[in-house]
Every structure is written in structure tokens, then in C-alpha cells.
Amino acid sequence: MLKSLHTVTDPLLDKNPVTVHILGICSALAVTTSVSTALTLSLALIVVLTIAAGIISLIRHHIPSSIRIIVQITIIASLVIVADQILQAFAYAMSQRLSVFVSLIATNCIVLGRTEAFALNNRPLPAMLDALGNGAGYAIVLLVVAFIRELLGAGTLMGFGILPLVAEGGWYQPMRLMLLAPSAFIILGLLVWAVRSARPAQQEPREFTPYAPERQVQP
């Protein structure tokens, strides 16, 4: 029981797919201009990833290893098409805002990475728990970035006004830069820095050791 709990909770911070394994940034950042789009895409990804991991794990003994990538992509792409069609049918405005990024879940490295690395070698239940954990880890990063960008860029959260804007007689002058692409990269960079400062084990090994001795940290 504890082990399966760890399968779910480890990817949230210690083995987070985005900040540690650099997976799935492709479609991640473009939808983080507002919390609601980030939330929708995260939910779609979690559902697709969990079901795909379950299906692939169920048929893992029947997939010849030479064509396993094609089989996995076909299963994932079919699920993504279903998710996209459902979104278009029940939340058309949202699917217009997400544009091509729902379809791009199919090429998201997290999905193929988890099915390839975990679901192919494990029983369905642990595979689905692992998928759930990784999806949630991805969602956390997305939501943190979206929270910062929407709050500072537009003064709103989920479309509700939080900070009173100058244009409406309040005091907050929105930072337009937050809604543009560069800020997403920089926020994610700072986020990675924060996580790695809290978890020094995740720091990358030095490629180059400076000749000068390490700086001494003053106590």
C-alpha cells in the first residue's frame, strides 16, 4: 500500500517529469497564460495518460518489441482524438482557446515516456497509478506557472478579478510581459532553481570544475 502511494506521490516533487526529466514542456507552456486553460489541458493529459498506461499495460505481453513504439503512438493518438472531440462537443469555446495544443498531447514526451518506461514492464494498476502521479506532477508545474502569469499579467484568476486594475479604478498596473512567451521560460527557469535549491540531489553534475577552489559559504 505504501509502495503504491509512493508511485503516486514521488512524481509530484522528487521525480517531477517537467523539472527533473525535462519531459512534456512542448505543449506545457503555451497554455499557461490563464489558470483555466492550464487546468483543462492538465485534466485532458491526466485522463489520456492514465487510460493509455492502463491499456498498454494490459496488452504488454502481446506487443512485439520491434513495433511497440508505433502501437503505443496509435493508442495514445486515438485517445487524444477522443479527448479532443469530447472537448469540442461540450466545451467549444475552451477547445478554440487551446487550439492545436490538445492534439499535441499525442506528441507530448511525458505520455510516450511513461508508457515506454513504466507501463510496458508493469501490471495495469501500478502503471495507472504511476501515470496518475506523473500527470499530477505535470499539472502542478503548469498550474504554478499559470497562476503567476495570470495573476501578475492580468490581475485575475480563473477569469475572476483578484487585483483591482488601474483601468478600473484600482491600484494594480498589469504586467503585460507576463502574458508573452518569454516570461513563461523565465518563470519555469526560476521554478527549477527553487526546486533544486530545496532538493540538492536533483542538481546536475558539473561538466566543468573551476580551477579556483569552491566559494566558501559564510555561516
Added chain:
Amino acid sequence: MIELFQRAIFEENLALAFFLGMCTYLAVSKRLDTALGVGIALIVVQAISVPLNHVLHAYLLKAGALAWLGLPDVDLGFMRLITFIGIVAALVQVLEMLLDRFLPGLYRALGIYLPLLAINCAIIGGSLFMVERQYDLAESAVYGLGTGIGWALAIVTLAAIRERLRYADVPRGLEGLGMAFIVTGLIAMGFSAFAGVRVL
């Protein structure tokens, strides 16, 4: 047409404005020569796959596209994603075999990067944007080439900066990935400065 080309390279750069192909972008940008190889491979694949997918979409998948078969009511639009993925994967495979057969020198230089591109968001995303914005055949050829060059330019720039950064005294937790993100953000700002600049 020139405007579209220029916009595809700078203003709507797939990597820097739409965050596409990021996994490859960050993973192979540690060295300049590998970045150059993967950039050129992406230009080739993108310039072929976007017009190819356009033809397929126009004559097979679009609503009413099967009229030439006597099936004017059929709409296979939902098959778009899976078709594009299949086409790109097949194209990469064929390209690899052709290069190996006819240009072994080029194959040795680019061959290892081609499989990386089979599942690359930038390539699938380019084709999906082509459909969403309803480009015609000539426009999609220009768009494919432009986005390819833009992506290659972005990865080569990042790789060049990262090679220099290796000897820089960066805070310990920021080394590697964190620094790559922040540098990419600054490059993206530089590229967005080209918005509105027109050659003609």
C-alpha cells in the same frame, strides 16, 4: 509570401513563441555541432512534411475532400492527427533510408538525429497550424520552410550560448536546465523584437 516566411522564422517562431519541440530543443542543445545537425534535419523534414500533409488534408481528410471518389458527404477531419503522425514517422524512415543509400556522408552526419524528429511537437504542430490557418499549397510550403529555419536558428543560438555558459559561475541550483530556460526566455524576447519588421 515573404511576410509569411519572415513571420514564421521570427515572430511566430515555433520554439520561442509556441513552445513546440521543447524536449528536443533542451535535450540536444548542449553542443553547437549536434544542435546544427538536428536543426538542419528539422528544416528538411518540416519543409517536406507540411506541404505533403497539406495535399493529404486537401484531397483525403477535409470535409467534402473525397468528392473525387463520389463521396461528397464524408468528413474524415477527425483522422487528421493520427494521419499526420503516421506520415511524419514514415517520412522520417524513408528519408533515413534514402540518405543512407544515396548520400552516405550526409547520413552519417544527420542520420542519428532523424529518428528524434519522428515524434516532435514542432513538426506535428506545424502541420496542425497549417490546417487551422487554412494555408494553400504554396503558403504551406513557405510556412514549412520558414518554421523549420526559425526552429533551427533558435536551437543553434541556445547551443552557442550554452557552450559559453559551461565556464560561467552560475548558482549551483540554476546550472543546466534552469539556466537554459532563462536564456531561452531572453532569446525569445530578442526574437519577438523582430515583430513588425518588414523587408518589403
